[in-house]
Amino acid sequence: MIFRDEAHTVELLSEAAFEGIDIAFFSAGATRSREFVPAALAAGARVIDNSSAFRMRADVPLVVPEVNPDALTESDRLLAVANCTAIILCVGIAGLRTLGRFSRLIVSTYQSASGGGAQMMHHLEEATRAYLDPTHPTPAPIPGLPEYAFNLFSHNTPILENGYNDEENKVIAETRKILGMDDLPISATCVRVPVLRAHSESVTLEFDGPAPSVEDVRAALDSAPGVTVVDDRALNHFPTPRLASHQNDVLVGRIRQDLSNPNAVQLFLCGDQLLKGAALNAVQIAELALEKGFIKS
Amino acid sequence: MIFRDEAHTVELLSEAAFEGIDIAFFSAGATRSREFVPAALAAGARVIDNSSAFRMRADVPLVVPEVNPDALTESDRLLAVANCTAIILCVGIAGLRTLGRFSRLIVSTYQSASGGGAQMMHHLEEATRAYLDPTHPTPAPIPGLPEYAFNLFSHNTPILENGYNDEENKVIAETRKILGMDDLPISATCVRVPVLRAHSESVTLEFDGPAPSVEDVRAALDSAPGVTVVDDRALNHFPTPRLASHQNDVLVGRIRQDLSNPNAVQLFLCGDQLLKGAALNAVQIAELALEKGFIKS
Numbered sequence: 001m002i003f004r005d006e007a008h009t010v011e012l013l014s015e016a017a018f019e020g021i022d023i024a025f026f027s028a029g030a031t032r033s034r035e036f037v038p039a040a041l042a043a044g045a046r047v048i049d050n051s052s053a054f055r056m057r058a059d060v061p062l063v064v065p066e067v068n069p070d071a072l073t074e075s076d077r078l079l080a081v082a083n084c085t086a087i088i089l090c091v092g093i094a095g096l097r098t099l100g101r102f103s104r105l106i107v108s109t110y111q112s113a114s115g116g117g118a119q120m121m122h123h124l125e126e127a128t129r130a131y132l133d134p135t136h137p138t139p140a141p142i143p144g145l146p147e148y149a150f151n152l153f154s155h156n157t158p159i160l161e162n163g164y165n166d167e168e169n170k171v172i173a174e175t176r177k178i179l180g181m182d183d184l185p186i187s188a189t190c191v192r193v194p195v196l197r198a199h200s201e202s203v204t205l206e207f208d209g210p211a212p213s214v215e216d217v218r219a220a221l222d223s224a225p226g227v228t229v230v231d232d233r234a235l236n237h238f239p240t241p242r243l244a245s246h247q248n249d250v251l252v253g254r255i256r257q258d259l260s261n262p263n264a265v266q267l268f269l270c271g272d273q274l275l276k277g278a279a280l281n282a283v284q285i286a287e288l289a290l291e292k293g294f295i296k297s
Numbered sequence: 298m299i300f301r302d303e304a305h306t307v308e309l310l311s312e313a314a315f316e317g318i319d320i321a322f323f324s325a326g327a328t329r330s331r332e333f334v335p336a337a338l339a340a341g342a343r344v345i346d347n348s349s350a351f352r353m354r355a356d357v358p359l360v361v362p363e364v365n366p367d368a369l370t371e372s373d374r375l376l377a378v379a380n381c382t383a384i385i386l387c388v389g390i391a392g393l394r395t396l397g398r399f400s401r402l403i404v405s406t407y408q409s410a411s412g413g414g415a416q417m418m419h420h421l422e423e424a425t426r427a428y429l430d431p432t433h434p435t436p437a438p439i440p441g442l443p444e445y446a447f448n449l450f451s452h453n454t455p456i457l458e459n460g461y462n463d464e465e466n467k468v469i470a471e472t473r474k475i476l477g478m479d480d481l482p483i484s485a486t487c488v489r490v491p492v493l494r495a496h497s498e499s500v501t502l503e504f505d506g507p508a509p510s511v512e513d514v515r516a517a518l519d520s521a522p523g524v525t526v527v528d529d530r531a532l533n534h535f536p537t538p539r540l541a542s543h544q545n546d547v548l549v550g551r552i553r554q555d556l557s558n559p560n561a562v563q564l565f566l567c568g569d570q571l572l573k574g575a576a577l578n579a580v581q582i583a584e585l586a587l588e589k590g591f592i593k594s
Contacts, residue, residue: 105557
């Protein structure tokens, strides 16, 4: 295939394919990662895995370079890229750790079709076309997915014993791991919305004591890596998924004191699920490893 | 005009039009209500006003018949229909008052285009058509509205001094008034999503003490008026706006203990913004007044 005017050979994946590879990026789902990551590691590659297969293993750091760069050490050969919603959340709030200790986090998400892959994006477009034009063929339903045209629904992953679905449990566990706060009380409600790309999150962040002022929050976010503050109250200009699409930064806005709790602030975040929520973060981990001298360029 | 096979005369509104009218329904916005409601009251009509004009006046009850029927007394001539988001929220949680005293409420909304009227619904459809088909004409933008096709945005009402927008402040104030809990701490984040009809709400409800069990919450909601529980964890079947559209009841699901606070429960609600959020509630107020004998049928 041609990428940036240069020809590259795409080969069928085999265990032998990892010979001489320094960094292997995996982005084909947990099943494929479980099958082939051991061979990549055995061949001496450093593996950066976008799937959920190894994320919660104690010996696998979950690195978001803007948030926990120190989690990456030289001996780490297998590195996992966190869940997209967790990454966007962590980047959005990490800059506020200097203002006080987090004591509770509540998030309701507005997740885009891209989180379900190209198939779900295509399905949303086709279902919407069919809704708007009865002569347009209705696409085959995706198993387990409610009607998607002009509709939203609770994230269609299995509900676990605790009443939270798989996505919500991932967001909770991975956010704790990334922030290095194993006991941080977190609640998540994950909802899929009819947006093609970029996830949004409504966040209540409680501190162990009175919340910092809006001015201090804004200043801390302004200097936080990977964050762009979009918060113009006079113009009513705040983050939207279309504004966040194709952007590397997480957009943060609606910064305000929580009227229901003097220890809390409210935020609204949008981040490109395919970039910072996945591919960009994977590349940033490789860049961080290079920068730290763990991989020779 | 013909309504249900019967011819009706539609007349231009004038102050004289209210002679002999028992119940006058107003549903043409706050400006029109402020202009003509006094004449309707002077002519002896009982007024049920769908606008925000009089909602927070101390002498105007904000009646949601399933929630606070006692707020309607014989001497009340002017009755207001609350904000759609507040009504749906109150109906969804009112049945839980028997299980403990509410101590805090946090809501993030997913509000549909219908809340912005027929014009906004049409705009969403046309903007989506233009997005999917570049040959389709792009509709004229609605002033102050971000791109709406496959996008969502913070509710486009002015941001007040406290950092909350006008819609959020309405939801907070009206929910307190409907529940009769003037000091209930409430936080709201109101977001417009690309859904045509029916609002959704992600709710964190805290109690003054340990939260009731999921079983008790489900039982209380099962017997709550105006509520249909849609909460099948095994089938991953929960409320969606398309499921709630054209239904009188508010759908409640995702019932679970809040993992971040032993005193809280989490819920996800959907309600038809045009029915229970507006027209249906107005008619129900009239029915309640008839039932109480305040209006002779």
